[in-house]
Amino acid sequence: MASIGKRNRLPFLREMPPGYFLDGGTHGDVLLPGKQLKQRPAVGALVDVFVYRDSEDRIVATTETPYAMVGEFAYLRVVSVNPRIGVFLDWGLEKDLLLPIREQAVPLREGAWLVVRVALDEKTDRVIASARLNRYLNLAPPPFVAGQPVKLLVTGESPLGYNAVVNHTHRGLFYFSDLTGPLATGQAMDGFIKAVRPDGKIDLTLNGGRVGYGRILPLTEKIVETLKASPSGRLALHDGSPPEEIRATFEVSKKAFKQAIGVLFKAKRIVIEASGIRLP
Known part of the structure; x- marks a missing residue:
């Protein structure tokens, strides 16, 4: 089924004035104006389009991409x-x-x-x-860790600094004391999580933590791949395991292992149990 307000890959059905018709599933046929494609696709070929409703309430498609889609x-x-x-x-x-x-x-x-x-x-x-x-910012505990790279959009100034939307889901804050100059409302940039406070509020930075998180990220993927390769999807290692056992399995320190499983747990990619870790 076509998702309105998102990019979709929809099967080509037929060509007839005023353009091409794509299969929108339960939404029915979706019109793609003829000027949008240089040549007629084969029947059944998937066409990458953005889907929305026009002024006449018809579901239509375009090959163009808006500056932001639903949820952004x-x-x-x-x-x-x-x-x-x-x-x-x-x-x-x-x-x-x-x-x-x-x-x-x-x-x-x-x-x-x-x-x-x-x-x-x-x-x-x-x-x-x-x-x-x-209304649209998530108030649930954020799935971020210190040093994690994120996409940011500045929304305005506050008494303490500048507020920003983090990865289109949460609100974060740049403190004036952490910046070398002013930020502008609407400024989009790459940044980092400086800290996630106990109350769930997020502190941001433009230049911190890249090395630390970059070192942990490959280990998180290695842990996930090891779990996937296990018939039970489990691994008898956790943050209380002896350092020797952790090093024998992943060739890393216990500290690095704990950081990595912490990242995976907050991202809901693993479950931590008393006997070890497992896939959700």
């Missing part, structure tokens, strides 16, 4: 204002993205820039934008 945050510009329904944002497609009045945090004018979250409207099944960011 982006910094977008207001290109037009309709006082009755909201404002429209440039998101990289021919059809602009609606930010409804009810989803605006403050009144907006043409030319304004703001951070939004791209979402699927539950009532209309259309792709919309929302400026009510807190």
